[in-house]
Amino acid sequence: MDNSQNNRPASQLIAGFGSPSTPSGARSTMRRSTAARQSGRFTQSQVQSHQPVHDVEKEELRVQLSTLKYELENIKQERELEALRHEKETRDLQLKADADFRKAQTAESSSNRATHKSDELAKELKEIQDQVLNDKLGFERKIRSLQDENQNLQEEFDDIQARHSDQERQFKYQINELETVRASLQKTIEEFQNDIQNARSSQESTQEKLSQREAEFAELEAENIRLRAEGSDAEALAVLKRELSEQVNHIRELESANRDQTTELRHLRKVSKNVEVVDEQKRSVENQLQLMKGVEAELNTVQIQKQILEDERQSWVSLLQEDDQPAEFDSPDAVVRAVVQGRIEIATLLDRLGTVEAQLLEKDEAIKSLESDKNNLQQELEKLRVATSASAGGPGAAEGRLRARLERQRALAVKEVEYLRAQLETFDAEEATMNEDQSQFDGQKSQQIAQLQQLVDEYRSELQKVHEELSKQEAPKADEARGVKRPLSPTDSEGENERIAVLTRKNRKLQEHLTKSDQATTLARRELDAAKSQIKSLKAKSRTRVLELRDNPTAQTEQIKMTTLATLQSANRDLMAQLRGGHTDVKVVPVSALESIKLEMQDMERTVADKEKRMRRLKEIWTAKSSEFREAVASLLGFKLDFLPNGRVRVTSMFHLSSAYRHGDSDAPSDSGPGSMGNGEENSIVFDGENGTMKISGGPNSLFAMEIKPLIKFWVEERKDIPCFLAAMTLDFYDKTTRAARM
Amino acid sequence: MPETKEKSKVHKLSIKGSAKLVSEFFEYSINSILFQRGVYPPEDFTTIKKYGLNMLVSADDQVKAYIKKIMSQLKEWMQGGKISKLVVVITSKETGEHVERWQFDVWIRHSPVRVHAKPTEPIEKTEKQIQEEIQAIFRQITASVTFLPVLDGDCTFNVLVYADADSDVPVEWGDSDAKEIKNAEKVQLRSFSTNNHRVGTLVSYRLAD
Numbered sequence: 034m035d036n037s038q039n040n041r042p043a044s045q046l047i048a049g050f051g052s053p054s055t056p057s058g059a060r061s062t063m064r065r066s067t068a069a070r071q072s073g074r075f076t077q078s079q080v081q082s083h084q085p086v087h088d089v090e091k092e093e094l095r096v097q098l099s100t101l102k103y104e105l106e107n108i109k110q111e112r113e114l115e116a117l118r119h120e121k122e123t124r125d126l127q128l129k130a131d132a133d134f135r136k137a138q139t140a141e142s143s144s145n146r147a148t149h150k151s152d153e154l155a156k157e158l159k160e161i162q163d164q165v166l167n168d169k170l171g172f173e174r175k176i177r178s179l180q181d182e183n184q185n186l187q188e189e190f191d192d193i194q195a196r197h198s199d200q201e202r203q204f205k206y207q208i209n210e211l212e213t214v215r216a217s218l219q220k221t222i223e224e225f226q227n228d229i230q231n232a233r234s235s236q237e238s239t240q241e242k243l244s245q246r247e248a249e250f251a252e253l254e255a256e257n258i259r260l261r262a263e264g265s266d267a268e269a270l271a272v273l274k275r276e277l278s279e280q281v282n283h284i285r286e287l288e289s290a291n292r293d294q295t296t297e298l299r300h301l302r303k304v305s306k307n308v309e310v311v312d313e314q315k316r317s318v319e320n321q322l323q324l325m326k327g328v329e330a331e332l333n334t335v336q337i338q339k340q341i342l343e344d345e346r347q348s349w350v351s352l353l354q355e356d357d358q359p360a361e362f363d364s365p366d367a368v369v370r371a372v373v374q375g376r377i378e379i380a381t382l383l384d385r386l387g388t389v390e391a392q393l394l395e396k397d398e399a400i401k402s403l404e405s406d407k408n409n410l411q412q413e414l415e416k417l418r419v420a421t422s423a424s425a426g427g428p429g430a431a432e433g434r435l436r437a438r439l440e441r442q443r444a445l446a447v448k449e450v451e452y453l454r455a456q457l458e459t460f461d462a463e464e465a466t467m468n469e470d471q472s473q474f475d476g477q478k479s480q481q482i483a484q485l486q487q488l489v490d491e492y493r494s495e496l497q498k499v500h501e502e503l504s505k506q507e508a509p510k511a512d513e514a515r516g517v518k519r520p521l522s523p524t525d526s527e528g529e530n531e532r533i534a535v536l537t538r539k540n541r542k543l544q545e546h547l548t549k550s551d552q553a554t555t556l557a558r559r560e561l562d563a564a565k566s567q568i569k570s571l572k573a574k575s576r577t578r579v580l581e582l583r584d585n586p587t588a589q590t591e592q593i594k595m596t597t598l599a600t601l602q603s604a605n606r607d608l609m610a611q612l613r614g615g616h617t618d619v620k621v622v623p624v625s626a627l628e629s630i631k632l633e634m635q636d637m638e639r640t641v642a643d644k645e646k647r648m649r650r651l652k653e654i655w656t657a658k659s660s661e662f663r664e665a666v667a668s669l670l671g672f673k674l675d676f677l678p679n680g681r682v683r684v685t686s687m688f689h690l691s692s693a694y695r696h697g698d699s700d701a702p703s704d705s706g707p708g709s710m711g712n713g714e715e716n717s718i719v720f721d722g723e724n725g726t727m728k729i730s731g732g733p734n735s736l737f738a739m740e741i742k743p744l745i746k747f748w749v750e751e752r753k754d755i756p757c758f759l760a761a762m763t764l765d766f767y768d769k770t771t772r773a774a775r776m
Numbered sequence: 777m778p779e780t781k782e783k784s785k786v787h788k789l790s791i792k793g794s795a796k797l798v799s800e801f802f803e804y805s806i807n808s809i810l811f812q813r814g815v816y817p818p819e820d821f822t823t824i825k826k827y828g829l830n831m832l833v834s835a836d837d838q839v840k841a842y843i844k845k846i847m848s849q850l851k852e853w854m855q856g857g858k859i860s861k862l863v864v865v866i867t868s869k870e871t872g873e874h875v876e877r878w879q880f881d882v883w884i885r886h887s888p889v890r891v892h893a894k895p896t897e898p899i900e901k902t903e904k905q906i907q908e909e910i911q912a913i914f915r916q917i918t919a920s921v922t923f924l925p926v927l928d929g930d931c932t933f934n935v936l937v938y939a940d941a942d943s944d945v946p947v948e949w950g951d952s953d954a955k956e957i958k959n960a961e962k963v964q965l966r967s968f969s970t971n972n973h974r975v976g977t978l979v980s981y982r983l984a985d
Binding site for chain 1: 943
């Protein structure tokens with residue numbers, strides 16, 4: 034409301050403002066209005082304008098100011114209004130824009146939806162395409178696998194057929210065999226039948242005869258009756274009777290013969306059955322014999338080996354057995370043992386030799402020293418001898434002399450003692466006579482003398498004792514001297530020497546014993562070691578087993594060899610028998626020969642199968658490689674290559690859409706002539722490597738030829754460059770295909 | 777207690793793995809020998825990558841079946857530690873003479889029976905080291921063609937297994953002789969060892985007359 038009221042002045046104001054050259058009337062109105070509005074303030078100013086007049090101007094200015102203010106206010110208001118209007122406008126616009134936006138949004142969403150949908154559809158399409166592709170691939174794979182399967186089945190079928198034919202052949206063989214057997218049986222049956230026939234015929238003949246006879250008999254009887262009736266002569270009757278009895282006898286004989294023959298026949302049949310059984314037994318025995326032959330061969334080889342070994346042994350024995358001595362070594366073991374023993378003995382002897390040499394050296398040393406000692410002693414002896422010869426007697430009774438000397442010394446000593454006693458007595462007497470007064474001195478002297486005497490006595494007794502001892506000792510000495518031849522050596526040391534000698538002898542013996550026992554122990558040890566190692570090896574052998582798979586290739590070949598050998602041997606034997614036996618004109622071979630041939634056939638079949646296997650393997654490899662090669666060429670160069678015989682190559686472009694052309698042509702069976710596509714033939718070029726020519730399928734006037742004519746002219750005829758021609762053709766066809774695709 | 781138990785378990789497992797490795801080695805070595813010695817024609821073999829080498833393996837069904845049969849049994853024995861030797865004998869088809877003999881000796885390390893062998897602590901080997909050792913052996917087998925005499929005539933082969941006497945022997949297996957070659961020349965090839973087994977290689981062949 035307020036807005037609308039204020040609107041008008043504002044517009045007026047605007048109008049006023051719009052033309053600055055507006056008359057003051059307008060201003061006055063404004064002034065009026067301002068005056069009316071700000072009367073309050075004017076009154077105030079009037080109150081204050083009690084000032085001088087020059088303030089009037091001021092007042093005027095003030096008024097102006099107020100008017101201006103008012104104007105400003107107005108303008109402000111106006112601006113606000115404007116702003117409001119603008120705002121409204123903007124809001125409207127905004128609303129409009131919002132609406133637009135919403136619309137746009139909806140449009141966008143719809144478009145989005147559409148695109149989404151289209152995307153989805155595209156995706157779906159793609160999926161479907163993928164699926165289709167996958168399916169296609171799967172189908173192709175399936176087709177391939179099925180083809181493979183088909184091929185396999187075909188192969189199997191072929192195999193089975195081959196087997197069938199084999200079996201057929203085998204059966205035929207068997208049938209033939211059986212036929213021959215049957216024929217032989219037939220023959221025997223026929224023979225039997227003939228026999229029977231003969232027998233029967235003979236029987237029949239006899240029966241006939243019998244009947245004849247009977248008839249005759251009847252006739253004769255009739256005649257007889259007639260004759261009797263006639264009352265003929267008895268002579269004829271007798272003759273007839275005789276004849277009759279003869280005939281009867283004959284008939285009886287024939288019957289008995291017949292019976293005999295039938296029994297014989299029965300017996301023969303039994304015998305033939307027995308013969309069959311025996312034949313069967315014979316065959317089994319023959320088999321056993323064959324086995325035994327193998328064993329015999331083995332035995333022979335073993336015997337030969339044994340012979341060789343025996344010869345060897347004989348040679349060894351002869352080598353070892355010298356001078357016809359009884360064999361001391363009955364086995365290599367003993368020989369080895371003896372050798373070992375000898376070795377040990379040698380070793381010990383060498384040891385002993387060493388020790389003995391050392392001892393010998395020692396002994397030499399000792400002998401030398403002893404010799405020097407001996408020399409010394411001899412020298413000494415010589416000296417002593419000289420001394421003894423100087424003193425008394427021979428050197429032989431040195432002891433006696435010594436005793437004599439001692440005796441003499443004793444006698445001398447006794448004599449001396451006596452002499453001294455006599456001297457003492459004389460001295461005593463002299464003293465007594467010369468110094469009678471001096472009794473004291475005398476007593477002393479006498480005492481001294483007595484003492485001396487006593488001493489001498491003691492001395493004597495001691496001497497005696499010594500003498501006795503000496504004599505005592507002399508007595509055993511004399512005994513010993515008799516036993517020992519060397520009177521020079523001292524008796525004590527001699528005994529010791531003897532003892533030592535005994536001991537050394539004992540020692541030596543013991544040492545010998547020791548060495549012997551040493552030898553024995555070393556020998557025993559060796560044997561023990563040998564036995565131990567033997568035991569160990571035996572143990573190892575018993576611990577481990579050498580194993581092989583029974584069905585191994587070596588055994589298989591061995592078995593094949595053995596069976597062929599056996600069959601060949603039997604065939605040979607049979608053939609030999611046939612050759613040696615009856616010269617039968619029948620052209621038959623023994624069954625064993627047939628079997629050997631069969632075996633050969635099997636062998637051949639095996640090799641054929643082997644070869645086929647190899648061939649197939651090679652073929653597989655070859656086809657794989659060639660298809661790989663062709664595919665590589667096709668993917669790299671865009672041409673399919675087909676290798677034809679005689680070095681020709683058919684080249685077909687991968688890009689040429691011959692199918693597009695063929696669609697039109699397929700209905701109309703066009704044979705030849707310009708523009709024909711060769712009816713189902715692919716548009717290809719055949720290069721002949723040998724002649725260096727190039728043939729376009731469908732002839733030079735075909736559509737295909739026309740199509741590539743410019744290229745041929747450009748590349749082949751002018752530039753003589755085939756690879757470039759092919760490349761140009763590829764590019765050309767590619768262009769066409771893309772064009773076709775675009776269409 | 778639990779620790780030792782675990783240890784023994786680990787030990788067992790490693791023996792199993794080692795046995796598998798060794799028997800695999802045997803399989804490939806048999807195939808290699810068959811190819812290298814021309815026992816079967818070369819077209820019978822296909823190439824396989826193994827041990828970082830191009831190994832040739834027979835594609836013949838019979839041979840494959842035979843080797844497979846041997847291997848399945850061998851694995852069992854190996855895990856039981858019953859095997860002491862595996863021998864491939866090449867025999868002449870014509871004369872039946874043993875011409876060549878490849879012997880693989882197997883020693884088990886932690887076996888309580890052969891304690892005296894080596895008391896030293898075994899060095900833990902990485903798979904790579906083992907593989908390198910095996911590679912070296914195969915190289916040597918391939919190279920041995922240079923010194924081995926040419927095998928003339930058709931030959932066939934056989935695989936012998938030296939097993940302990942107490943091992944279980946299936947019905948298809950039977951005892952055999954050692955098929956030793958008379959007056960043979962022997963060449964010791966390389967050996968390899970896992971943490972549980974040591975495998976030595978020895979080829980003996982008949983000297984040319």
